[in-house]
Amino acid sequence: MRIPVLLLLAALPLAAQDAGVTRADWPHYGGTQFSWRYSALDQVNTSNVKNLLPAWIFQTGDYTEYLGSTPIVADGVLYLISASARVFALDAAKGTVIWQYRYPTPRPGIAGSHSDFIQNRGVALSDGKVIFGTRDNFLVALDQKTGKEMWKVSVDDPKQCGCNNLSAPLVVKDKVIVGGNGGDQAHRGYLTAFYTKTGRVAWRWYVVPAPGEKGNETWKGDSWRFGGGSPWLTGSYDPDLNLVYWGTGNAAADFYDADRVTAGASKSHDVNLYTASVVALDADTGKLRWHFQEVPDDQWDFDSSYEVLLMDKQIRGQMRRVLVHMNKSGLTFVLDRATGEFLSSFNVPELSNWISGITEDGKLVGRNEPEMGKTKNFCPSAAGAKSWNSMAYSPRTGFLYTPTNEICTDITPNDTKPTEGRFFMNGDFPMKLPPNRTTYSHVDAWDPVTGKRIWSMPYKFVLLSSMLATAGDLVFTGDPEGNFFALDARSGNKLWSFQTGAGHRGGSISYSVNGRQYIAVTTGWQQTVVGSAIVGLFPEESFRPGSTLVVFALPEGSR
Amino acid sequence: MTRALLLFVLAALSPAQDIVKQGEAIFSKSCATGYCHGARGTNGGAPRLAARGFDQAFIANTVQRGIPSTAMPAFGTTLSRGDLNAVVAYVASLNGVTTLINSGPSGIPNAKLTGDAARGRDLFSDSVRSFGRCSTCHEVGGIGIPIATPIAKVPADVAALKALSTPQISTATLGGESMPALLVSKKANAVMFYDLTTAPPVLRTESPASVQTRDGSTWRHSSVIGSYNNAELAAILAYLRTAEKP
Numbered sequence: 001m002r003i004p005v006l007l008l009l010a011a012l013p014l015a016a017q018d019a020g021v022t023r024a025d026w027p028h029y030g031g032t033q034f035s036w037r038y039s040a041l042d043q044v045n046t047s048n049v050k051n052l053l054p055a056w057i058f059q060t061g062d063y064t065e066y067l068g069s070t071p072i073v074a075d076g077v078l079y080l081i082s083a084s085a086r087v088f089a090l091d092a093a094k095g096t097v098i099w100q101y102r103y104p105t106p107r108p109g110i111a112g113s114h115s116d117f118i119q120n121r122g123v124a125l126s127d128g129k130v131i132f133g134t135r136d137n138f139l140v141a142l143d144q145k146t147g148k149e150m151w152k153v154s155v156d157d158p159k160q161c162g163c164n165n166l167s168a169p170l171v172v173k174d175k176v177i178v179g180g181n182g183g184d185q186a187h188r189g190y191l192t193a194f195y196t197k198t199g200r201v202a203w204r205w206y207v208v209p210a211p212g213e214k215g216n217e218t219w220k221g222d223s224w225r226f227g228g229g230s231p232w233l234t235g236s237y238d239p240d241l242n243l244v245y246w247g248t249g250n251a252a253a254d255f256y257d258a259d260r261v262t263a264g265a266s267k268s269h270d271v272n273l274y275t276a277s278v279v280a281l282d283a284d285t286g287k288l289r290w291h292f293q294e295v296p297d298d299q300w301d302f303d304s305s306y307e308v309l310l311m312d313k314q315i316r317g318q319m320r321r322v323l324v325h326m327n328k329s330g331l332t333f334v335l336d337r338a339t340g341e342f343l344s345s346f347n348v349p350e351l352s353n354w355i356s357g358i359t360e361d362g363k364l365v366g367r368n369e370p371e372m373g374k375t376k377n378f379c380p381s382a383a384g385a386k387s388w389n390s391m392a393y394s395p396r397t398g399f400l401y402t403p404t405n406e407i408c409t410d411i412t413p414n415d416t417k418p419t420e421g422r423f424f425m426n427g428d429f430p431m432k433l434p435p436n437r438t439t440y441s442h443v444d445a446w447d448p449v450t451g452k453r454i455w456s457m458p459y460k461f462v463l464l465s466s467m468l469a470t471a472g473d474l475v476f477t478g479d480p481e482g483n484f485f486a487l488d489a490r491s492g493n494k495l496w497s498f499q500t501g502a503g504h505r506g507g508s509i510s511y512s513v514n515g516r517q518y519i520a521v522t523t524g525w526q527q528t529v530v531g532s533a534i535v536g537l538f539p540e541e542s543f544r545p546g547s548t549l550v551v552f553a554l555p556e557g558s559r
Numbered sequence: 560m561t562r563a564l565l566l567f568v569l570a571a572l573s574p575a576q577d578i579v580k581q582g583e584a585i586f587s588k589s590c591a592t593g594y595c596h597g598a599r600g601t602n603g604g605a606p607r608l609a610a611r612g613f614d615q616a617f618i619a620n621t622v623q624r625g626i627p628s629t630a631m632p633a634f635g636t637t638l639s640r641g642d643l644n645a646v647v648a649y650v651a652s653l654n655g656v657t658t659l660i661n662s663g664p665s666g667i668p669n670a671k672l673t674g675d676a677a678r679g680r681d682l683f684s685d686s687v688r689s690f691g692r693c694s695t696c697h698e699v700g701g702i703g704i705p706i707a708t709p710i711a712k713v714p715a716d717v718a719a720l721k722a723l724s725t726p727q728i729s730t731a732t733l734g735g736e737s738m739p740a741l742l743v744s745k746k747a748n749a750v751m752f753y754d755l756t757t758a759p760p761v762l763r764t765e766s767p768a769s770v771q772t773r774d775g776s777t778w779r780h781s782s783v784i785g786s787y788n789n790a791e792l793a794a795i796l797a798y799l800r801t802a803e804k805p
Binding site for chain 1: 623624633635636638639640643684686689690694695701702703704754756757758759760761763764
């Protein structure tokens with residue numbers, strides 16, 4: 001027994017390394033199903049990045065809202081979706097249109113609900129199909145070769161739930177898995193898997209268990225019905241364990257818990273399951289394998305919906321299959337991804353006043369909660385120490401790269417009763433700039449094993465664009481002023497910057513065609529939700545909207 | 560409550576002239592341009608709106624959703640809920656409607672339902688039943704996915720509902736697999752149909768060469784209403800009867 005185990009452990013890092021990196025293609029939202037946003041391409045590196053120039057530019061023509069999606073690249077074709085679901089297949093070397101598709105303008109859902117916001121975070125590619133969610137909550141599959149619709153299925157009724165699915169689907173073997181938003185409304189969140197071939201439903205897993213199911217006892221009365229928890233971003237997948245990993249949303253109501261938590265109940269762990277948790281589901285059946293709740297009785301809207309990074313790390317002398325996960329509070333957890341065992345945690349933002357700390361076994365201590373009849377200032381804000389834009393991980397440096405914001409909020413709770421599909425946040429929470437600072441965000445490098453910050457580059461406004469790490473030891477991201485820039489992955493020194501003309505809220509990727517490396521970034525500032533809330537904090541600034549993909553490469557002949 | 564008393568209560572609760580004034584202000588800035596409905600909705604490039612006999616539900620629906628393939632946009636996403644209700648109140652006033660009914664989801668007024676019908680409405684779209692609810696395939700009162708054509712005739716009782724025949728469902732054969740199908744369109748280059756193998760139905764678009772269809776199927780409506788017991792189905796029928804429009 002001893003020898004095979006040792007061999008297995010030795011093989012682990014190589015397998016994970018391979019599963020986490022992208023090469024010529026950028027096949028998934030997070031690069032690979034491990035969600036590292038790391039490219040093994042190194043043609044562009046620290047010594048020549050200063051020569052990067054735009055190779056081509058593509059304007060979607062869809063200026064209703066920002067371009068926040070992450071493109072997908074396969075075999076020299078780049079697939080891009082705009083805010084109101086215009087989908088383009090572009091020649092990834094030239095930017096010429098191969099086909100385009102326009103989703104018809106849908107009937108609106110509930111005015112002012114999540115289903116009202118116009119946005120889309122990306123497509124998924126599988127089984128010869130380009131698959132995406134829509135504002136009226138359908139999942140649509142197009143023929144990858146022609147852009148013609150192949151199937152379309154309703155995930156839920158936005159006129160009732162006020163919810164839809166606008167994040168990139170996760171493709172896993174013969175299925176495509178989507179979450180949905182609506183967890184800030186009177187709604188009960190879920191993940192749904194559909195067969196890519198037919199569009200037929202394969203399974204649905206509810207974040208909030210029904211009566212008779214384990215975990216329902218963590219809800220007071222019938223509060224489970226509208227308990228929120230919607231997993232509104234994109235998950236990850238480990239093919240060896242056949243487990244799908246997803247972060248779940250906040251409990252609803254967000255800022256008031258008396259209707260969902262029994263008075264006097266212990267809040268040390270497992271309250272309002274399985275909200276604000278990382279969950280591992282069997283990819284074939286959707287059955288829950290394990291859960292780890294990061295924010296028991298979430299009262300700050302610190303939902304745990306963000307990306308889940310899968311990697312193998314030496315922890316206390318032992319090679320472990322881990323996942324790294326940050327929630328909106330900026331608290332970042334390292335868990336054993338086979339079992340859900342808590343291994344360690346570290347806190348990324350500089351300002352945190354909602355807890356006083358966390359125990360060695362992952363329990364929150366010194367909770368500072370919103371109080372009825374009072375307005376209290378909390379840091380970070382419900383916009384997140386990091387927003388939904390992803391961090392990146394480089395296996396060369398071993399560091400995580402995070403865009404972190406230092407924004408606070410004044411929470412005033414109320415006890416409004418729920419109406420299905422309507423906002424059910426039960427609180428006002430205006431964003432506030434913390435006093436005595438001149439910079440309100442920073443890009444950091446963190447070692448997830450030691451929990452130490454390696455370097456930090458401050459920025460005066462906020463950072464709401466995803467990170468990209470490359471084997472050229474570069475880290476890319478964009479800012480609201482329109483600058484797209486590259487940092488040295490080891491030192492944080494800024495090596496290059498380019499003014500793209502509009503604010504950054506989407507993601508950047510790297511890919512190659514015929515041996516030439518490209519870096520592509522979506523531009524255009526978000527005009528609703530977090531984007532607009534942030535604008536209010538900096539009234540002198542104009543963070544420009546738009547909907548343009550800018551693609552960079554080293555000039556021909558200079559490589 | 561008698562109808563007269565009900566009207567009295569609604570009138571007492573009606574938002575008086577303020578909301579109509581607010582609606583007029585929005586209307587004159589946006590809807591009343593010469594290209595569109597004109598001042599007070601009487602003369603412009605678009606149809607007259609005053610004194611047309613429009614009711615609140617029709618106005619709310621049209622303002623929210625627009626009219627496809629015309630210049631009438633959907634204002635459901637561009638106007639706030641308050642502004643939208645105000646515009647509806649104003650246009651309603653142009654049509655002699657002065658008592659307004661509180662709006663439901665989607666801004667369309669809720670019918671006042673009681674007893675079985677009210678319970679039936681909740682059951683019709685009961686989200687706890689996931690894809691096993693009626694609204695997975697039927698849209699009634701602005702709620703649900705309109706896969707089936709509007710319900711023309713409500714079954715007389717639960718037995719009749721369970722015995723419902725569905726001759727409009729055919730059988731499609733594709734790649735060697737046969738499936739119950741609701742045909743949507745058949746054109747030279749594409750056949751569109753709902754695959755009813757599982758709920759929710761999937762709208763599939765296939766090339767005519769790859770799919771064969773034949774009349775009739777083994778699909779039964781009774782097999783997709785299994786999440787409801789008889790009492791619940793009776794309540795749903797009571798609701799559908801109140802929702803029925805001439």
